[in-house]
Amino acid sequence: MRKKIAKFSILPLAAGSIFFSFSTKDAAKLNLENYSTYNLDLEYTVENLKEEIEPDFEISHTAPILGKSYVGFKEALAFKESRGDYKTINEYGYLGKYQFGKGTLKLVGIYDTVEFLNSPALQEAAFYANASRNKWILQRDIKRFVGKTINGVLITESGILAAAHLAGPGSVKKYLRSWGAQAFSDAFGTTIKTYMKRFGGYDVSFVRTEKNARVDFDKLSV
Structure with a gap:
């Protein structure tokens, strides 16, 4: 053995x-x-070690608390889309921090994708313009459905705008007006319901309702 x-x-x-x-x-x-x-000598305690492990530097400032503000909303959405990377292009050709398609960029007045990828200011302006345009298209649905529950998710204005960024305002209208029966999912399987839930409850009152929202290149600080 x-x-x-x-x-x-x-x-x-x-x-x-x-x-x-x-x-x-x-x-x-x-x-x-x-x-x-x-x-x-084994009589060490946390108190005895305090001076030994205390860092030699002090933090002079703290990170900003974005919370449920508009900035918090767009940064949370950007992290989900691209980890906040302005330079990224995914396998389906979606561009930048917020993963815009070329068609959507044209709707807000952007035609040069190289310039777009190299300009954080342009990408931020595009996000706002697109959100403003979507808010105009969906304004009636926002008034009608905010506060309602569809498929177990409380509908909020920020959730609607996030879903419109994912699927387009037309798909969001169909989803809301069918009370969730007409669903949508992107190439990665992400659904309108997912975005409604994940990005709900942010204060997006900063975004104005504008029918023909376009990027104002004269106001960009590139």
Whole structure:
């Protein structure tokens, strides 16, 4: 019968400690007195270590709290779309931080995709213009459905605008007016319901309702 030999290890507990690996046979010969903690100062506490681990620098400012503001809304949406990367192009040709299609960009007056990818200011302006245009198209639906529950999700204005960014305002109209029966999902399987839920409850009153919203290139600080 084959014997099983256990192995033990002594892991380092402090800088300069030695790592040992040995069998049970070797362990029987080990003189543990050589590794005794007798007479060592082991009276460390969190309070005693405080000065040793305290950093040598101070944080002079804190990160902004975006919360449920318009900025919080667009940054949360951008993170979902592209991890906030202005330069990215996905496998289906969608561009930038907010993953715009070329057709949508044309609707807000952008035709040069190279310029678009190289200009964060242009991308931010495009997002606002598109949201403003979608808000105009969906204004009646916003008034009618905000506060209602469809497919278990509370409908909010920000959820509607996020869903319109994903699927287009026409698909959102169909979804709302059919009380969720006419669903939509993109090439990755993301649904209107998902965006309604994930991006609900933000304050998007900053976005004005504008029928023919376009990017104003004269006001861009590129």
